[in-house]
Amino acid sequence: VFDSYNIDDDFENDFSKYNSEQFWDNFDYNKYKTKIQELAAEFSMYEIDENFVTIKAGELYSPRYYNFDTDNIELTVEFDKVKLLENxxxxxxxxxxxxxxxxxxxxxxxxxxxxxxxxxxxxxxxxxxxxxxxxxxxxxSEYQESFNLYVYENIGFYSDFYIN
Structure with missing residues (x-):
């Protein structure tokens, strides 16, 4: 979500007290994770057409090492089997x-x-x-794209996730 180029640009133009390297060294991952979970929960009531699929977001999981796994978010999916088949x-x-x-x-x-x-x-x-x-x-569907846009619009500023 946050771009090192923008962080460095802000630093070079005196809009920030730290560059991207300092930012990433002091990034508050737990606060970021909590914010993503909150945004997912707000956004999660996505429904297809006739209101027969509902998705609710839950826990976000990020692995310690990304060479074995990737970020995951727990979803609860409720649906009407008959209506799904009819459509x-x-x-x-x-x-x-x-x-x-x-x-x-x-x-x-x-x-x-x-x-x-x-x-x-x-x-x-x-x-x-x-x-x-x-x-x-x-x-x-545009679900993924819509969620990404929602996060970009509502995540706040990168400075909100900097540990002072």
Whole structure:
């Protein structure tokens, strides 16, 4: 969210008492993490079309080392299984499954790559089937872009996260 170039520019123009290196050395990650969680909670009531999917944000997790993992945010997803299926373009979804869940060298999928097999797993409420459907529904959504914009507009200034 914060750009070292802007921090250095502010420092060079006497708008800040520290450069980007000093800022990152004194960055209050816990305060930043708390703010992102607050913003996610405010933003999290995202609904698709007919009000049959609701997402609520929870805890934010950041790994100690990024070479093994990445930032994650816990989400609670509530949805109406029947309405989701009623509003699903089965042919397009079948193509999506084939493109994203077919086996290839180096990739073993635990999700069916065709609608008929996927539907059996969906009726059995298997997480992989539900995850595939939600991924499909959000693949073209502006949810991520909207959230990023919301954070940029509401995070405050980088100086708010500097430990004095």
């Amino acid at each position: 699903l373009d089965k042919n397009d979804f079948n193509t999506f499954l084939k493109e994203n869940y077919s086996y290839y060298d180096g990739f073993y999928s635990f999700t069916a790559n065709n609608f008929d097999e996927w539907y059996i797993d969906y009726k059995d409420e298997k997480e992989t089937a539900i995850g595939a459907l939600l991924t499909y529904l959000f693949k073209d």
